Amino acid sequence: MTQASDQHDATRYLERAVKLAVRNVADGGGPFGALVVTADGRVHEGINRVTRDNDPTAHAEVVAIRAAAAATANFDLHGAVLYTSCEPCPLCLASALWARIDRVYFAADRHGAAAAGFDDAVFYDYFNGTRPDLLPVAQTEVPTADLPFEAWRSNAKRTNY
Numbered sequence: 001m002t003q004a005s006d007q008h009d010a011t012r013y014l015e016r017a018v019k020l021a022v023r024n025v026a027d028g029g030g031p032f033g034a035l036v037v038t039a040d041g042r043v044h045e046g047i048n049r050v051t052r053d054n055d056p057t058a059h060a061e062v063v064a065i066r067a068a069a070a071a072t073a074n075f076d077l078h079g080a081v082l083y084t085s086c087e088p089c090p091l092c093l094a095s096a097l098w099a100r101i102d103r104v105y106f107a108a109d110r111h112g113a114a115a116a117g118f119d120d121a122v123f124y125d126y127f128n129g130t131r132p133d134l135l136p137v138a139q140t141e142v143p144t145a146d147l148p149f150e151a152w153r154s155n156a157k158r159t160n161y
Ligand SMILES: Nc1nc2[nH]cnc2c(=O)[nH]1
Pocket: 030, 032, 047, 048, 058, 059, 060, 061, 084, 086, 087, 088, 089, 092, 113, 118, 119, 120
Protein backbone atom coordinates (compact mmCIF):
# COMPACT_ATOMS: atom_id res chain seq x y z
CA MET A 1 0.00 0.00 0.00
CA THR A 2 1.31 3.49 -0.79
CA GLN A 3 1.85 6.14 1.86
CA ALA A 4 -0.82 8.36 0.23
CA SER A 5 -3.47 5.65 0.52
CA ASP A 6 -2.35 4.93 4.12
CA GLN A 7 -2.97 8.59 4.86
CA HIS A 8 -6.35 8.45 3.13
CA ASP A 9 -7.33 5.39 5.21
CA ALA A 10 -6.14 7.11 8.39
CA THR A 11 -8.27 10.18 7.68
CA ARG A 12 -11.31 8.04 6.86
CA TYR A 13 -10.98 5.89 10.00
CA LEU A 14 -10.30 8.92 12.19
CA GLU A 15 -13.42 10.63 10.90
CA ARG A 16 -15.35 7.48 11.79
CA ALA A 17 -13.82 7.47 15.30
CA VAL A 18 -14.78 11.13 15.75
CA LYS A 19 -18.37 10.33 14.68
CA LEU A 20 -18.50 7.55 17.28
CA ALA A 21 -17.28 10.02 19.92
CA VAL A 22 -19.88 12.65 19.01
CA ARG A 23 -22.67 10.04 19.02
CA ASN A 24 -21.48 8.76 22.40
CA VAL A 25 -21.86 12.23 23.90
CA ALA A 26 -25.42 12.40 22.51
CA ASP A 27 -26.04 9.02 24.18
CA GLY A 28 -24.78 10.32 27.54
CA GLY A 29 -21.21 8.99 27.38
CA GLY A 30 -17.73 10.50 27.20
CA PRO A 31 -16.42 12.29 24.07
CA PHE A 32 -14.11 9.54 22.83
CA GLY A 33 -14.36 6.93 20.06
CA ALA A 34 -11.83 4.49 18.64
CA LEU A 35 -11.40 1.73 16.06
CA VAL A 36 -9.01 -1.16 15.83
CA VAL A 37 -8.45 -2.47 12.32
CA THR A 38 -7.04 -5.96 12.72
CA ALA A 39 -4.61 -7.63 10.33
CA ASP A 40 -7.54 -9.41 8.62
CA GLY A 41 -9.06 -5.99 7.71
CA ARG A 42 -11.96 -6.22 10.15
CA VAL A 43 -12.93 -3.06 12.05
CA HIS A 44 -13.65 -3.20 15.79
CA GLU A 45 -15.26 -0.17 17.38
CA GLY A 46 -14.98 1.25 20.88
CA ILE A 47 -16.64 4.12 22.68
CA ASN A 48 -15.90 5.51 26.10
CA ARG A 49 -18.04 3.54 28.60
CA VAL A 50 -16.57 4.83 31.88
CA THR A 51 -19.71 6.38 33.34
CA ARG A 52 -22.13 3.94 31.70
CA ASP A 53 -20.36 0.87 33.11
CA ASN A 54 -18.81 2.45 36.23
CA ASP A 55 -15.51 1.24 34.81
CA PRO A 56 -12.68 3.80 35.00
CA THR A 57 -10.66 1.69 32.56
CA ALA A 58 -13.36 1.64 29.86
CA HIS A 59 -11.70 4.24 27.65
CA ALA A 60 -12.69 4.10 23.99
CA GLU A 61 -9.32 2.67 22.93
CA VAL A 62 -9.40 -0.03 25.61
CA VAL A 63 -12.98 -0.95 24.66
CA ALA A 64 -11.94 -1.22 20.98
CA ILE A 65 -8.86 -3.31 21.87
CA ARG A 66 -11.00 -5.65 23.99
CA ALA A 67 -13.51 -5.98 21.13
CA ALA A 68 -10.74 -6.75 18.63
CA ALA A 69 -9.10 -9.33 20.89
CA ALA A 70 -12.44 -11.01 21.61
CA ALA A 71 -13.50 -11.07 17.95
CA THR A 72 -10.19 -12.49 16.76
CA ALA A 73 -9.90 -14.77 19.82
CA ASN A 74 -6.33 -13.54 20.26
CA PHE A 75 -4.66 -11.45 22.97
CA ASP A 76 -1.91 -10.54 20.48
CA LEU A 77 -3.10 -7.91 17.98
CA HIS A 78 0.14 -7.79 16.03
CA GLY A 79 -0.63 -6.31 12.58
CA ALA A 80 -3.49 -4.15 13.90
CA VAL A 81 -3.82 -0.36 13.78
CA LEU A 82 -5.60 1.79 16.38
CA TYR A 83 -7.44 4.92 15.24
CA THR A 84 -8.77 7.18 17.98
CA SER A 85 -10.66 10.44 18.17
CA CYS A 86 -8.17 11.71 20.79
CA GLU A 87 -4.53 11.12 21.65
CA PRO A 88 -4.35 7.94 23.73
CA CYS A 89 -3.84 8.60 27.44
CA PRO A 90 -1.16 6.58 29.28
CA LEU A 91 -3.72 3.82 30.07
CA CYS A 92 -4.67 3.51 26.40
CA LEU A 93 -1.05 3.64 25.23
CA ALA A 94 -0.09 0.89 27.67
CA SER A 95 -3.08 -1.15 26.49
CA ALA A 96 -1.96 -0.74 22.86
CA LEU A 97 1.57 -1.79 23.83
CA TRP A 98 0.33 -4.90 25.65
CA ALA A 99 -1.93 -5.74 22.71
CA ARG A 100 1.13 -5.48 20.42
CA ILE A 101 -0.71 -3.05 18.15
CA ASP A 102 1.51 -1.93 15.25
CA ARG A 103 0.63 1.73 15.00
CA VAL A 104 -1.68 4.44 16.39
CA TYR A 105 -3.31 7.42 14.68
CA PHE A 106 -5.16 10.07 16.67
CA ALA A 107 -7.20 13.21 15.85
CA ALA A 108 -7.50 15.66 18.80
CA ASP A 109 -4.63 15.82 21.29
CA ARG A 110 -4.24 15.75 25.09
CA HIS A 111 -4.58 19.54 25.26
CA GLY A 112 -7.96 19.40 23.54
CA ALA A 113 -9.00 16.79 26.12
CA ALA A 114 -7.72 19.04 28.92
CA ALA A 115 -9.74 21.98 27.56
CA ALA A 116 -12.82 19.75 27.89
CA GLY A 117 -11.96 18.92 31.54
CA PHE A 118 -10.15 15.58 31.15
CA ASP A 119 -6.90 14.73 32.95
CA ASP A 120 -5.04 13.16 29.99
CA ALA A 121 -2.33 15.86 29.90
CA VAL A 122 -1.78 15.90 33.66
CA PHE A 123 -1.42 12.10 33.74
CA TYR A 124 1.32 12.40 31.12
CA ASP A 125 3.01 14.77 33.60
CA TYR A 126 2.93 11.97 36.17
CA PHE A 127 4.75 9.64 33.79
CA ASN A 128 7.29 12.24 32.73
CA GLY A 129 8.10 12.71 36.41
CA THR A 130 6.86 16.27 36.89
CA ARG A 131 3.79 15.37 39.04
CA PRO A 132 4.84 12.49 41.35
CA ASP A 133 2.35 13.75 43.95
CA LEU A 134 -0.59 12.44 41.87
CA LEU A 135 0.00 8.86 42.95
CA PRO A 136 2.60 7.76 45.48
CA VAL A 137 3.93 4.30 44.61
CA ALA A 138 6.30 2.45 46.93
CA GLN A 139 8.09 -0.86 46.65
CA THR A 140 7.99 -2.74 49.95
CA GLU A 141 10.22 -5.73 50.58
CA VAL A 142 8.38 -9.05 50.92
CA PRO A 143 10.48 -12.24 51.13
CA THR A 144 8.08 -14.20 48.89
CA ALA A 145 7.89 -11.51 46.20
CA ASP A 146 9.68 -13.53 43.51
CA LEU A 147 7.76 -16.79 44.04
CA PRO A 148 5.12 -16.10 41.34
CA PHE A 149 7.86 -15.46 38.77
CA GLU A 150 9.74 -18.59 39.81
CA ALA A 151 6.51 -20.59 39.39
CA TRP A 152 5.97 -18.98 35.99
CA ARG A 153 9.50 -19.65 34.74
CA SER A 154 9.32 -23.30 35.76
CA ASN A 155 5.87 -23.83 34.18
CA ALA A 156 6.64 -25.45 30.83
CA LYS A 157 2.95 -25.10 29.82
CA ARG A 158 2.80 -21.31 30.27
CA THR A 159 1.35 -19.09 27.54
CA ASN A 160 3.80 -16.25 27.07
CA TYR A 161 2.46 -12.76 26.34
N1 LIG B 1 -7.88 9.04 24.65
C1 LIG B 1 -8.81 9.02 25.63
N2 LIG B 1 -8.68 9.88 26.64
C2 LIG B 1 -9.60 9.83 27.62
N3 LIG B 1 -9.71 10.57 28.75
C3 LIG B 1 -10.80 10.15 29.41
N4 LIG B 1 -11.41 9.15 28.74
C4 LIG B 1 -10.68 8.93 27.61
C5 LIG B 1 -10.81 8.02 26.50
O1 LIG B 1 -11.73 7.20 26.40
N5 LIG B 1 -9.84 8.12 25.56
